[in-house]
């Protein structure tokens with residue numbers, strides 16, 4: 001049923017079981033992210049973009065001294081998040097039209113970029129840019145591309161091809177692609193609204209055979225001095 005639904009409807013259906021699936025961001029990734037952000041903090045107000053059941057609260061609560069909030073368009077996922085983290089704020093919205101202006105000092109996002117077509121990323125990133133105050137940071141981990149010799153390369157390619165076929169023949173579409181967000185394209189889309197973009201290796205998450213990090217944290221900074 002989930003595979004035949006829209007993204008929003010699919011997550012509504014999956015919500016009660018989501019934390020027991022591999023799609024929930026593992027604590028190791030969350031902790032590595034928090035570790036890389038800690039030297040840049042402390043931060044004031046925090047936002048988790050596409051918060052799902054609230055995994056990112058583990059990061060925001062450890063880094064933010066002000067209120068923390070999650071935004072997602074799945075009512076089911078938000079209900080789980082609200083139950084698990086009653087002290088945080090929760091907003092239902094489509095993040096392609098984020099309803100915030102200058103309200104946060106740190107925004108994070110986990111496991112959601114593949115839900116946006118490349119043509120949708122500019123609106124998403126412009127909205128996060130608007131949501132941050134001067135000097136605010138938007139951070140999210142990205143995996144290194146898989147070498148063509150690895151089984152994962154072919155598994156992810158196969159998944160994306162299957163989704164393209166599914167979306168060509170079935171409505172509503174379920175947009176989730178693993179190979180549509182290479183770092184160079186993401187960096188260019190972040191630069192467009194005005195972010196300054198750097199990356200730091202998340203070495204705690206391991207290295208590939210050639211010694212390069214398996215994950216990097218993208219740090220997109222809105223220019224200015226935090227208030």
Ligand SMILES: C[S@@+](CC[C@H](N)C(=O)[O-])C[C@H]1O[C@@H](n2cnc3c(N)ncnc32)[C@H](O)[C@@H]1O
Pocket residue numbers: 007008011023024025049050051052053054055056071072073074077093094095096109110111112115
């Ligand atoms: C794979 S889950 C990740 C949840 C959580 N961040 C985590 O890492 O465990 C992706 C989430 O993105 C949300 N999402 C996808 N597209 C969205 C959109 N356009 N607006 C708001 N939320 C969206 C889904 O509802 C879902 O909760």
